[in-house]
């Protein structure tokens with residue numbers, strides 16, 4: 306292992322320098338990436354030096370998501386303490402299903418879950434760390450399904466169950482509806498206002514319609530940070546409706562649920578304590594490496610009912626509450642807790658708050674820039690870390706693709722209603738105001754050369 310660690314250190318040192326010099330890599334064409342980097346397998350293994358060269362090539366050609374010019378997705382940057390935690394998790398290689406195998410790592414995960422419950426406002430909840438926000442949403446849906454129709458766990462779905470989510474919500478909801486046996490056709494898409502927030506009147510209408518048609522409404526998904534506009538649904542207003550019709554309320558905070566750490570921004574999820582479950586991705590706003598998703602619920606017993614199963618070959622000590630396999634979706638499960646804990650312990654609650662607040666600050670910087678420059682059109686609103694805009698009426702797809710192909714910046718585009726626009730996500734809390742302004746400079750230079758070449 307010592308040799309590999311030495312190589313790892315050398316390689317990472319080179320990568321960190323490269324990230325500074327060339328924040329964006331030249332993309333390799335899909336038609337030749339496998340042959341260009343010799344990714345295929347041979348019968349014989351390869352010599353050490355040749356192997357090192359090959360690994361280095363693959364690493365150096367990989368898109369750089371931790372740099373100052375990566376804005377393409379809803380994560381970015383690098384928190385060194387969290388990276389170290391993840392490296393240690395790989396090295397320790399515990400599986401999180403039992404206390405016997407995970408030991409203190411199970412205690413670490415339980416501590417995170419317990420603190421998340423108290424931040425959300427669940428007095429005696431529980432939770433787990435699924436492999437991503439989509440799976441957190443899936444677990445919420447399964448708990449809601451089983452709670453609504455008790456027999457489902459054993460007999461499967463027998464009646465037409467309907468669920469509600471806004472048209473701006475994440476695509477995992479219809480996928481999950483299919484996985485859970487509810488069916489994609491039973492997902493009702495609720496209109497949004499022009500800010501991308503769920504229209505609560507429309508929600509009530511849709512529920513009434515379904516009741517009149519003999520369906521069983523059971524679940525509403527509210528979003529804290531929609532994927533494109535970064536909008537926050539009005540949780541308190543949605544909770545009123547869920548309480549009236551006795552529906553499970555899940556808050557999908559995969560993108561921006563991290564606001565629970567911020568005194569200044571947690572008002573965006575007001576009413577969250579009235580929800581039945583709440584999820585957030587620490588690998589988004591909280592800067593932890595992928596994946597690090599947390600779901601908590603106020604119904605501890607329902608989490609166990611939906612996800613536990615006897616398995617004598619697995620549960621062999623009397624550790625119950627520390628046998629985390631009894632509340633998780635997987636059997637063998639990687640340790641996603643340690644990286645979040647190493648970061649959190651190091652910076653404290655206040656450090657996590659600073660990460661979140663800085664993202665909103667950077668978003669204000671970007672929004673202000675767009676608003677003050679007449680060549681730009683702005684599509685997004687305050688209290689969002691997605692800054693959506695167009696520049697000089699250049700189609701967003703054309704501009705983003707040109708920046709990617711020229712290896713000048715990684716930024717994506719999105720759509721809301723009829724509008725398609727560039728979506729700048731200020732989620733890398735390591736960025737400064739200057740770096741956000743630099744992004745616009747890079748974009749404008751890219752647009753100039755695009756226009757010159759067309």
Ligand SMILES: Cc1ncc(COP(=O)(O)O)c(C=O)c1O
Pocket residue numbers: 379436437438439440474475477528530531532557558559560586596598
């Ligand atoms: C609102 C929302 N929910 C869920 C997800 C899915 O999270 P994951 O990519 O971790 O599965 C995303 C991802 O961007 C999201 O924006």
